[in-house]
Amino acid sequence: MSAIDDLPPLREVIDTHGLSARKSLGQNFLLDLNLTAKIARRAGDLTDCDVLEIGPGPGGLTRGLLAEGARRVLAIEKDERCMSALAEIEAAYPGQLKVINGDALEVDPLSHLTPPIRVAANLPYNVGTELLVRWLTPKEWPPFWQSLTLMFQREVAERITATPGSKAYGRLAILSQWRANANIVMSLPPGAFSPPPKVHSAVVHLTALPEPRYPADADTLSRLVAAAFNQRRKMLRAALKGQAPDIEDRLLAAGIQPTERAERVSLEQFCALARIFKES
Numbered sequence: 264m265s266a267i268d269d270l271p272p273l274r275e276v277i278d279t280h281g282l283s284a285r286k287s288l289g290q291n292f293l294l295d296l297n298l299t300a301k302i303a304r305r306a307g308d309l310t311d312c313d314v315l316e317i318g319p320g321p322g323g324l325t326r327g328l329l330a331e332g333a334r335r336v337l338a339i340e341k342d343e344r345c346m347s348a349l350a351e352i353e354a355a356y357p358g359q360l361k362v363i364n365g366d367a368l369e370v371d372p373l374s375h376l377t378p379p380i381r382v383a384a385n386l387p388y389n390v391g392t393e394l395l396v397r398w399l400t401p402k403e404w405p406p407f408w409q410s411l412t413l414m415f416q417r418e419v420a421e422r423i424t425a426t427p428g429s430k431a432y433g434r435l436a437i438l439s440q441w442r443a444n445a446n447i448v449m450s451l452p453p454g455a456f457s458p459p460p461k462v463h464s465a466v467v468h469l470t471a472l473p474e475p476r477y478p479a480d481a482d483t484l485s486r487l488v489a490a491a492f493n494q495r496r497k498m499l500r501a502a503l504k505g506q507a508p509d510i511e512d513r514l515l516a517a518g519i520q521p522t523e524r525a526e527r528v529s530l531e532q533f534c535a536l537a538r539i540f541k542e543s
């Protein structure tokens with residue numbers, strides 16, 4: 264019998280520790296340990312890795328990550344009420360789980376982790392998107408993480424993995440695919456969660472490329488792509504007018520027709536445009 268078998272079922276944990284789900288914290292818990300084990304397996308081989316988990320809640324995915332052999336898990340959870348439930352898991356895996364009660368947008372986890380590091384999370388979607396963009400846009404590359412395995416609203420997962428020409432293609436697709444391989448590895452219906460959310464969810468697995476697919480400065484690329492897709496129905500010469508007075512020349516130099524719309528421009532072309540901006 265492993266340590267995880269000694270822990271009470273998650274429904275009992277919720278009752279014992281009074282963890283009624285709070286909408287303000289985006290709490291839709293995964294209570295099926297077979298499912299959390301499956302998600303943990305999608306994070307890759309954890310045996311020689313430290314894992315950063317954001318938003319462990321009552322600890323379903325945390326248990327999965329530890330049972331899959333993670334060397335250490337650092338879990339950052341904003342809800343103080345979850346601390347006693349997570350302490351039970353800490354006790355079952357001495358020295359392997361560290362929990363920080365704080366806001367993942369404010370806590371710097373790096374001093375607690377040793378590479379190689381993988382990230383796994385089932386987070387409220389707004390926080391997840393903000394963290395994803397941060398993790399994808401550091402100045403230096405490769406980043407601190409080897410892979411990110413993140414639960415998103417299915418529509419957001421589709422925006423991360425979208426290709427040019429599709430409605431979902433935009434800033435998230437470009438930033439994700441510039442520096443990582445990104446795939447949807449699991450789909451989950453609302454009923455997988457307690458309480459069930461209104462929408463379907465999906466797990467996206469991103470692995471960091473050793474180098475970005477095409478050279479570009481992260482801030483410049485991020486700024487241009489945000490401006491281009493903010494007005495996605497406009498031609499690029501109009502959408503990017505505020506970025507440079509000679510925007511048409513710059514677009515042409517990057518191999519982009521000024522009359523083109525952002526959703527038809529490839530990642531390679533956006534990177535070429537970012538290089539032209541950096542050089543000018």
Ligand SMILES: C[S@@+](CC[C@H](N)C(=O)[O-])C[C@H]1O[C@@H](n2cnc3c(N)ncnc32)[C@H](O)[C@@H]1O
Binds near residue numbers: 292340384
């Ligand atoms: C969707 S629930 C998932 C909980 C758990 N991982 C599971 O799968 O059952 C999201 C969790 O993130 C926590 N959370 C929300 N905002 C957070 C933040 N800014 N930093 C850290 N945790 C946060 C919530 O309290 C909640 O426990």
